[in-house]
Amino acid sequence: MPKPNADSCHDSLVREHAIKTIVIIGNGAAANSAAETIRSYDPRIQVIMVARENVPEFSACALPDYLAGWVSRSQPFIKKPDDYANMGIEMHWGQSVQRIDPHTKTVATESETINYDSLIIATGSRAAVPALNGSGLRGNFVIKDVADIDAIIAHRPKHVLIVGSGNIGIEVAQALQERECKVTVIEQRERILPRIFDGEPAGRIAEILTSHGISIYTGESVVAIEGYQRVERAFTDKRAILCDTVVWAAGVRQNTELAESAGIELGKLGGISVDTGMRTNIASIFACGDCVESHDMLTGKATLSLLWTTAKDQGRIAGANSLGCKLVYPGALNLVVEDIYGQCAVSMGVNEGGLCNQDLEIFEGESEKGYWRLLVREDRIMGFQSLGITTGLGAIMALMKNRMPLRTVAKILSDQGMMRRADWYLPARPFLDRLKK
Amino acid sequence: MSKVLLIEYDKCVGCKNCEMICSLVHEGTCSSRLSRIRVARDERAGWNIPVSCAMCEEPICVAVCPSGACGRDPNTGIIMIDSARCIGCRQCVMACPFGHANFDPLKKTAFKCDLCQGDPQCAKWCWTGAISYGPLEEWLAQKRQQLALKLHP
Amino acid sequence: MNRLIIIDSNKCTGCGLCQMACSIHRNGQCEASLARILIYRDEKAGIFIPMTCRQCTDPPCAAACLMNVISKDYETGITIRNLEGCISCRVCQVACPFAASIFNYLQERVENCDQCGGDPQCVKYCPYGALKYTDLTDNMDLVRDAEAKRRLLP
Ligand SMILES: Cc1cc2nc3c(=O)[nH]c(=O)nc-3n(C[C@H](O)[C@H](O)[C@H](O)COP(=O)(O)OP(=O)(O)OC[C@H]3O[C@@H](n4cnc5c(N)ncnc54)[C@H](O)[C@@H]3O)c2cc1C
Numbered sequence: 001m002p003k004p005n006a007d008s009c010h011d012s013l014v015r016e017h018a019i020k021t022i023v024i025i026g027n028g029a030a031a032n033s034a035a036e037t038i039r040s041y042d043p044r045i046q047v048i049m050v051a052r053e054n055v056p057e058f059s060a061c062a063l064p065d066y067l068a069g070w071v072s073r074s075q076p077f078i079k080k081p082d083d084y085a086n087m088g089i090e091m092h093w094g095q096s097v098q099r100i101d102p103h104t105k106t107v108a109t110e111s112e113t114i115n116y117d118s119l120i121i122a123t124g125s126r127a128a129v130p131a132l133n134g135s136g137l138r139g140n141f142v143i144k145d146v147a148d149i150d151a152i153i154a155h156r157p158k159h160v161l162i163v164g165s166g167n168i169g170i171e172v173a174q175a176l177q178e179r180e181c182k183v184t185v186i187e188q189r190e191r192i193l194p195r196i197f198d199g200e201p202a203g204r205i206a207e208i209l210t211s212h213g214i215s216i217y218t219g220e221s222v223v224a225i226e227g228y229q230r231v232e233r234a235f236t237d238k239r240a241i242l243c244d245t246v247v248w249a250a251g252v253r254q255n256t257e258l259a260e261s262a263g264i265e266l267g268k269l270g271g272i273s274v275d276t277g278m279r280t281n282i283a284s285i286f287a288c289g290d291c292v293e294s295h296d297m298l299t300g301k302a303t304l305s306l307l308w309t310t311a312k313d314q315g316r317i318a319g320a321n322s323l324g325c326k327l328v329y330p331g332a333l334n335l336v337v338e339d340i341y342g343q344c345a346v347s348m349g350v351n352e353g354g355l356c357n358q359d360l361e362i363f364e365g366e367s368e369k370g371y372w373r374l375l376v377r378e379d380r381i382m383g384f385q386s387l388g389i390t391t392g393l394g395a396i397m398a399l400m401k402n403r404m405p406l407r408t409v410a411k412i413l414s415d416q417g418m419m420r421r422a423d424w425y426l427p428a429r430p431f432l433d434r435l436k437k
Numbered sequence: 438m439s440k441v442l443l444i445e446y447d448k449c450v451g452c453k454n455c456e457m458i459c460s461l462v463h464e465g466t467c468s469s470r471l472s473r474i475r476v477a478r479d480e481r482a483g484w485n486i487p488v489s490c491a492m493c494e495e496p497i498c499v500a501v502c503p504s505g506a507c508g509r510d511p512n513t514g515i516i517m518i519d520s521a522r523c524i525g526c527r528q529c530v531m532a533c534p535f536g537h538a539n540f541d542p543l544k545k546t547a548f549k550c551d552l553c554q555g556d557p558q559c560a561k562w563c564w565t566g567a568i569s570y571g572p573l574e575e576w577l578a579q580k581r582q583q584l585a586l587k588l589h590p
Numbered sequence: 591m592n593r594l595i596i597i598d599s600n601k602c603t604g605c606g607l608c609q610m611a612c613s614i615h616r617n618g619q620c621e622a623s624l625a626r627i628l629i630y631r632d633e634k635a636g637i638f639i640p641m642t643c644r645q646c647t648d649p650p651c652a653a654a655c656l657m658n659v660i661s662k663d664y665e666t667g668i669t670i671r672n673l674e675g676c677i678s679c680r681v682c683q684v685a686c687p688f689a690a691s692i693f694n695y696l697q698e699r700v701e702n703c704d705q706c707g708g709d710p711q712c713v714k715y716c717p718y719g720a721l722k723y724t725d726l727t728d729n730m731d732l733v734r735d736a737e738a739k740r741r742l743l744p
Contacts, residue, residue, distance in 0.1 A: 059657050059658070065677050328521070390683060390693070394684055402507075404500060424501070424689070479735070524649065525646050525647025526644045527726060530726065530730065535734075546648075
């Protein structure tokens with residue numbers, strides 16, 4: 001939610017007056033955040049959104065909760081169909097953009113051609129399904145929108161195989177377990193949640209999941225799926241598993257084909273390459289959300305963040321800059337919170353793998369509430385993971401954002417007067433006191 | 438950073454010229470509440486004290502900023518608030534021991550002295566000489582000299 | 591004029607009356623963990639620091655919210671939540687630097703201080719004047735005056 005009159009950008013003198021029409025491709029978190037930002041800055045600019053689907057914005061993060069039956073089907077939707085018109089946004093439903101022409105500044109869908117002054121690409125991502133024997137059979141599912149969940153429920157799954165143990169895989173596993181399915185999770189890497197957690201916390205999470213009856217096999221990959229007309233069993237490189245349903249949660253692919261065909265450069269990791277202002281290599285074209293490759297706030301390295309919060313943040317920057325502002329994106333800071341059977345598992349910043357284990361100091365601790373792990377490099381917090389702990393985490397997140405050297409933090413905490421001024425540091429004390437040597 | 442903003446209270450007459458020029462150059466309007474430098478005054482007791490940023494070496498405003506908006510500019514060494522990143526939590530405002538960091542009642546973000554990027558207008562427009570801008574060492578030498586003259590007229 | 595709950599932790603004795611007032615006013619029962627104000631306690635050092643929502647202009651909780659249910663009321667300056675949409679994923683709790691997003695286990699929702707619609711009960715019941723409900727800019731003038739007086743002392 002951008003604030004009104006927040007910065008010089010709201011001063012219309014700073015912006016470019018030639019910009020009258022902004023076209024946004026997509027209707028996800030990034031696209032909507034961009035549209036709302038543009039509206040909050042200027043009520044007169046024409047904003048056109050083009051989206052493939054016919055439903056208003058929804059949060060994919062609530063899909064596992066809907067699958068489990070914890071929330072109703074309407075809960076994931078965060079906009080109503082007429083919210084767009086009420087905000088003065090022209091919504092072109094059910095149209096997929098086929099072509100972008102940067103020379104004439106137009107985008108073409110199946111049925112129409114739309115002119116733009118600035119274009120924002122927020123085409124997001126799709127679930128990756130490898131071309132295996134049988135991955136086309138009935139009973140193979142991905143989880144991306146509400147209709148996917150409807151389809152899974154209608155399929156009445158009993159024995160489910162989940163491929164991939166990222167945050168989506170783990171959430172879906174718990175949701176289907178709640179639906180009284182027999183759930184098996186297959187992970188190619190040697191531990192679950194490999195991009196998010198390190199070995200120790202991931203092991204503890206896996207323990208909780210298995211104790212609730214979810215089978216987890218790591219270090220295995222699915223090689224084929226078999227069945228007559230529908231999924232009946234799956235083969236990994238080590239075993240055969242009986243199942244009637246396969247859910248693919250093995251990573252996502254960026255929707256970059258459209259951008260690529262218009263001559264927009266991609267980065268090394270496969271996302272659309274953008275600068276710190278969310279601009280692509282072509283003038284007047286911006287990109288944000290899951291489809292872009294941004295940089296990590298802490299390491300400065302290129303990253304595909306693939307998170308809701310990141311998409312919103314980038315949308316805000318792209319929206320403002322599409323008006324001619326000069327906002328700078330500080331980089332993606334990952335934050336994942338998972339509920340593991342009532343225990344709160346949190347990971348923020350980068351994990352060991354993301355830091356390539358270079359000059360890393362690791363501090364671990366355990367209290368009666370739970371386990372935590374702090375990664376430090378060059379006297380600054382680079383990552384934090386915890387299980388079962390809910391207090392003091394916000395302060396750690398903020399210390400990570402303002403990149404305070406821990407030396408300074410310790411100095412402030414050792415002085416009563418300073419400590420009272422920096423009072424929000426205090427809840428994080430249990431983690432920071434361990435750092436004293 | 439070698440140059441600092443020097444304030445001599447006994448020369449200040451409380452005209453608030455500095456507040457006017459500061460808000461004018463930064464916000465385009467003359468208003469005390471939008472000025473970086475502020476003059477605290479008590480007419481009855483007869484004191485006027487201009488308060489501006491001390492440019493601390495270990496600034497508490499930077500330490501308490503949870504969004505990374507407040508920080509030292511690596512090129513100029515000046516402590517600045519990036520209003521685009523400011524979340525308006527007012528922590529810097531409440532933490533500053535001098536009551537310097539300030540809060541914009543309209544934009545609802547914090548702001549503080551940026552030394553006009555090396556050419557502070559308050560010092561330029563102060564006609565009483567209460568505010569000046571220069572190397573601290575020079576100023577200290579001058580003060581020592583003045584004291585010496587007082588002792589041995 | 592936007593008023594704010596301004597905390598002077600030097601005056602807090604950790605009695606917890608603010609928490610009781612908050613909890614009973616909002617939930618009808620006295621329980622510190624249900625209060626939207628919390629007190630950081632270090633009994634050994636004798637430090638008690640009340641903490642509550644800072645009503646940020648561009649709140650990190652809203653930026654992090656996975657359901658976009660947190661927004662600003664620009665008239666009052668208060669951070670408001672549409673609790674019906676909340677799926678209590680707790681991301682806002684982790685995103686808030688001030689530990690001010692409170693999980694209400696009765697309703698299974700995460701809440702923050704809403705200044706009781708302009709009459710904060712915590713301030714009303716604080717016996718020691720550690721909590722004040724005033725305009726920040728006015729408060730700043732007082733701080734500056736105090737600092738000025740301190741500098742004038744010989
Ligand atoms: C099951 C699930 C759970 C998740 N849980 C979490 C979580 O707990 N925490 C978290 O931070 N993140 C989570 N995520 C990730 C988060 O949802 C995404 O990062 C976020 O939705 C990305 O938003 P986006 O706008 O970039 O892309 P998308 O949401 O993918 O939106 C892309 C939009 O572009 C449109 N589009 C694409 N191509 C075209 C075209 N050619 N023409 C017209 N329109 C087009 C699509 O129709 C769509 O509207 C989860 C994701 C899933 C699937």
